[in-house]
Amino acid sequence: MLNYLLTLSDYKFGCDDKTTVGKDTFFDRNERRIRKSMKFGLLLSLSTLLIVRSYAQQAVDLCLNASNQAGFNIVGPSVGCMPFEVKVEKTSVKNENYIYDYKGGNIPQYESRGDTTRATSFKYNKTGIYKILQYGSGDSNSGSGVITCKTVEVLPPPNFTAKACSNRAVQVIIPNDSTTQRYTVFIIEWESGVKETVTAPGTYTHSYGATTNTASVFVTGRVGAQLLGCSLPSPTIILNTNDLSSTAIRKLTLNNDGSVAVLIKAPKGTTTSVQASQNNGTFNNLPGQVTLVGDTTTITIKEVNALKDTYCFRLNTNDGCVNNSALLSNVVCATTLEVKAENRQNVLTWKEYPNAADFQNYRLTRNLVSLGGASVRTNTTQTDANVTCGEQYCYQVTVQLAGGAESVSPSVCVKAISTEFPSIVQNAFVTVEDDNKISIYATPPASGATPSKYKTIITRAVSGSADFKEVASLNNAFSYSDASVDPTQQSYCYQIVYENSCGNRSQPTEPLCTVYLYSKSGSTVDWTPETPFLVPVNRYQLEILDEQGNPYSQVPVGGNTSYSPSVSDQQLFRYRILAYAQGTGGNSYSNYFVFKKNALVFIPDAFSPNGDGVNDAFAPKGQFVDKSRMIVYNRWGQVLFETDNAMVGWDGTINGQPAVEGTYVFRVEITDSLGASFVKTGTVLLAR
Numbered sequence: 039m040l041n042y043l044l045t046l047s048d049y050k051f052g053c054d055d056k057t058t059v060g061k062d063t064f065f066d067r068n069e070r071r072i073r074k075s076m077k078f079g080l081l082l083s084l085s086t087l088l089i090v091r092s093y094a095q096q097a098v099d100l101c102l103n104a105s106n107q108a109g110f111n112i113v114g115p116s117v118g119c120m121p122f123e124v125k126v127e128k129t130s131v132k133n134e135n136y137i138y139d140y141k142g143g144n145i146p147q148y149e150s151r152g153d154t155t156r157a158t159s160f161k162y163n164k165t166g167i168y169k170i171l172q173y174g175s176g177d178s179n180s181g182s183g184v185i186t187c188k189t190v191e192v193l194p195p196p197n198f199t200a201k202a203c204s205n206r207a208v209q210v211i212i213p214n215d216s217t218t219q220r221y222t223v224f225i226i227e228w229e230s231g232v233k234e235t236v237t238a239p240g241t242y243t244h245s246y247g248a249t250t251n252t253a254s255v256f257v258t259g260r261v262g263a264q265l266l267g268c269s270l271p272s273p274t275i276i277l278n279t280n281d282l283s284s285t286a287i288r289k290l291t292l293n294n295d296g297s298v299a300v301l302i303k304a305p306k307g308t309t310t311s312v313q314a315s316q317n318n319g320t321f322n323n324l325p326g327q328v329t330l331v332g333d334t335t336t337i338t339i340k341e342v343n344a345l346k347d348t349y350c351f352r353l354n355t356n357d358g359c360v361n362n363s364a365l366l367s368n369v370v371c372a373t374t375l376e377v378k379a380e381n382r383q384n385v386l387t388w389k390e391y392p393n394a395a396d397f398q399n400y401r402l403t404r405n406l407v408s409l410g411g412a413s414v415r416t417n418t419t420q421t422d423a424n425v426t427c428g429e430q431y432c433y434q435v436t437v438q439l440a441g442g443a444e445s446v447s448p449s450v451c452v453k454a455i456s457t458e459f460p461s462i463v464q465n466a467f468v469t470v471e472d473d474n475k476i477s478i479y480a481t482p483p484a485s486g487a488t489p490s491k492y493k494t495i496i497t498r499a500v501s502g503s504a505d506f507k508e509v510a511s512l513n514n515a516f517s518y519s520d521a522s523v524d525p526t527q528q529s530y531c532y533q534i535v536y537e538n539s540c541g542n543r544s545q546p547t548e549p550l551c552t553v554y555l556y557s558k559s560g561s562t563v564d565w566t567p568e569t570p571f572l573v574p575v576n577r578y579q580l581e582i583l584d585e586q587g588n589p590y591s592q593v594p595v596g597g598n599t600s601y602s603p604s605v606s607d608q609q610l611f612r613y614r615i616l617a618y619a620q621g622t623g624g625n626s627y628s629n630y631f632v633f634k635k636n637a638l639v640f641i642p643d644a645f646s647p648n649g650d651g652v653n654d655a656f657a658p659k660g661q662f663v664d665k666s667r668m669i670v671y672n673r674w675g676q677v678l679f680e681t682d683n684a685m686v687g688w689d690g691t692i693n694g695q696p697a698v699e700g701t702y703v704f705r706v707e708i709t710d711s712l713g714a715s716f717v718k719t720g721t722v723l724l725a726r
Contacts, residue, residue, distance in 0.1 A: 099142045101169055101187030109134065109172045109186030117261050119268030122192045123161040126170065131184050134174035136160075140187065145173055162192040193220050193259070193266060200255045200272035203359035204282045207245045208253050208275055211360060214239040221259030221266075228255060241360045251277055278357060280305035282365045285355045288334070290370040291446040296343035298372055300351060301336045302328070310355040310367075312339060317348050318392065344372035345448075348392065368443055369393060375435050375447035381457045383423040388435045388447060390418050396439040403434050425454035426490040428539030456540040460486025463494070463516070463536050467619065468550045468570045469626040476520040476530060476552055483536050483544055491539035494518070501529035501551050501568055525629045529554035529566045547572060553615050553628035563613050563633050564600045570626035571619040583612040609635045609662040609711050637662040637710030644723035647690030656722050657687025658706055665709035670702050670722075678702065690724050699724050 109131040112124060128134050137148050138160040148154050162168060172186040197217035200210045210226055212218055218239050226234045228244040236242060246253060256269040285304035292298055300312060309329045313321040328337050342349050353367035375388045391397045394415055402409040402420060409422065425431060432451040436444050466480035478496060482489065496518050497506035510518050523530055531549035551568035558564045569575050580593040580601050590611065595601050603611065615628040639660035645653045658666065668684035669677055678697065679688045684706050690697050706718045 098144055100145070100173075100185050101140065101171060103185075109174065109184050110136075110170075110188070112170075112188055112190065115264050116189065117191045117193065117264060117266070118162075119259075119266045120165050120192050120194055121161050121163045122190070123159060124170070124190050125159045126172070126188075127158065128172070128174075131172060131174035131176065131186070134172050137171040137173075138162075138168065140169040140171035145171075162190070165192045165194045167191050191220070193217075193261070193268075195268040195270045196221060196224055196257045196259045198255075198257045198270075198272075200275060201359060202275050202278040202357075203243065204278050204280045204357040205245065206248070206250070206277045206279060207243050207359070208255060208277070209241060209243045209359040210255055210257065210272075211241050212236070212239040212257060218259070221261060223260040225258045225260065225265070226255065227258070227269075229253060243359070246277055253277060278307070280308060280357070282308060282355050282357060285310060285353055285365060286367050286441065287351065287353060287370045287443055289444045289446065290351060290372060292344050292372045292374065292448050293338075294345075294448045296345040298339045298342060298344050298349065298351065299336055300339060300370075301334060302330065302353065303334050304330050304353075304355065306330055306333055308355060309358060310353045312337070313352050313354050313366075314339070314342060315350045315369075316342070318350075321350075321352060323354060345374060348372070348389065350392065368396070368439075368441060370396075370439065370443050370445050373435060373437050373445045373447045375433065375450050377431075377433050377450045377452045379452040379455045381455065382425065382427065383421050384425055384431060384433070384452055384454060386420045386422065386433055386435070388418050391415055391437050391445070393439075396441075396443070398438045398440060401436045401438060403436070404431050406432075409433075426539050427454050427456040427488045428491055428541065429454050454540075456486070456488075456538065456542060458486045459542045460536050460538050460544040462544050462547050462572075463534050464572075465622065465624065466534050466547055466550055466572050467624050467626050468530075468532055468552050470525045470552055470614075470629045471519075471627075474525055474629065476523065476525055476532075478518045478520065478532055478534065478550070480516045480534050480547075482516070486538055486542065486544070487536070488539040490514075493537040495535040495537060495543075496520075497533045497535070497546070498523075499531050499533075499549070501531050501554070501566060503531075506531075506533050506546075506549075525552050525554065526631075529568060531568065553617050553626060555613060555615050555628040555631040557631065557633060558600070562600050562602045563631060565615045565628055567599050569619075570617060571622070571624060573620045573622065576618045576620040579616045579618070581614050581616060587612065603633060603635075609637070634712060634714075635662060637708055637714070637716070639663060639706070639708055639718060641704070641706060641718055641720060642722065643720070644725060645690065646725050647696070648726045655687035655689050656704070656724070658684050658708075658718075660685070660708070662711045663708055664711045664713075667707040669705045671704070672702060673700075675703075684708075696726075697724060699726055 108129055110126045110128045113127050114125060126136065135154045135156055137154050168190050170188050170190060174184055176184045194217045196212060197215055198210055198212045200208055203209050212224055224236050226236065226242060228234065234242065253275045255272040258269045259266050282305065285308055287300055288303045289301035290298060302310065304310060307330060309327055311327045312324045314324055315321045324339060324341055328335060348371065350369050350371035352369045355365045355367065371392050373388060373391065375386065378385045386402065397415045399411050399413040401411040404422060430451055430453045432449050434449050435447045438444055461483040463480035463483055468476060468478050471477055492514060494512040494516055495508060496510040498509045498520070499506040509520065512518060529552050531551040533546040533549055535546045536544040550570055551566065553570055554566040556564055577597060578595045580595050581589070582591040582593065584590045593601065611633050613631045613633055617626045619625065637660060639658050641658045642656065645656040647654045663685065666684035667682050670679040670688050672678055678692050701721050701723055703721055704719065707715065708718065709715045
């Protein structure tokens, strides 16, 4: 330590150790005491100096007094980019050493750490301002120590970012940060042979040719006139060939909840956001952005209620590059639609499209089928009268705009209504079919009918009763076959009610009654007079069929409701009545009625078997008799005569002898031509 002190301070400490030989003991003892005191004082001084030195080392800056000295020079620039290698060259100093990162303090502390060197070059791997301290001896004449200091500055490469922009452009952003503030000029090398010199941090853009697909950018800095060659190259940039001018709203659909679906068409990878204008106000950005993964995408805007207010939309598109002007797309406004169901028509009303310059026409659809449209912007209503009451219809209006864009309203559905009640059905009648089922027919009402959807309600009552009960409700039909009753037993009356698709019902028709054909006696056929039509009966015609069902005769009977068949050789006939309506020419059949004539048998009450040829035999006479048997008894019940053919008769003999005159009892058994059997009994007088 002592040697260090002496070296650094150029002070020399020392004592003269010469003594006088032959001094007496007293002086010898005093000299020894003095020497001990001097040594103690010296040690105390050294200790004090060391303590002071230990506290003062950090405050010492040896370069303060050495700044004007010139013991060495820096070869080349004193400012450089990391890593920066500095070379030094001494001038006149001998035994020189260098401290390349002098931070104050005395030299020994650097030597103790090994931070001194005789090397004349040093590489700095960190940015910063460094002091180089050289210490050594002066020239041979002076022999004194010399300290020289110089400063170097190590700068980082300029910080920058590079990104691809649309239309084959690349943008470089040089920030104003600690890495760039020291530079006075920047050189951007966009591509081989293409450089741009800029004087300040900022944003710079370069466009590449059509044949270039990738780029790598370098940025170097200059301090004053000194160009520093360090630069961090950008990663390889794939150029963006997209042309954002094609970004547009292709379709805007207003939903029933007031939200809006926006169909966007743009180059793949385009990032855009939606701006909205409310009630013709300024456009404001809506939250969020969308980046297209294909050339179209649909986003739903839920932050608005376009049913309540008028909203117009556009796209605010850029390629993410700073200071590039945002590209605003076409403007498309939401279109509302109201549909009101009125009497037998639906009325459509929509708002006039606000942007006249883009408007081309309106197009209307009903249930996705075209209803036509309008090419005049101020025409904002249309009436659809071709509707069926009770049917639901869904409408949309589409505004076709310049460039192929569309604004589509919500689908609005209504059910058609009618305040009109239908009139009664027309041309209604009932008739009995060949299979004995009753058929009811009608045609639609003259007014209030809904042909595509309606109901026919049929009620029935026994003829003469007002207690009509519903027996059928038909959908879209006017004919009905009733097989649940037997028209050969009685007449049935029907009423018809028409219900249109709105649920409005007509009044019931007057009763329509089947013609019931029967016989009041064995000699007539009769039928009921109630009309089977909505109008009275004009006339009747009796149809006669033989036992085999073949037409036998047709007999006009006018307005009569009874007929007496003429005598013929037929015992059984089938009849039915054909009724003709007044005016309309319609007709209605009755049930079939089988009319059977009874077998006619005449039995005389007396005969005279006297051979005069008049009433000589007792014989029944009859019509439609197939078999006959006769037995004659005396008054005591004895069988006197018996035959299996009563029509031959009894000649008045008993065992070949004439029977006595008097009264006899007979029994005649008859089977008619239809197989019906009956018996006649009585008495007969035999008189000669």
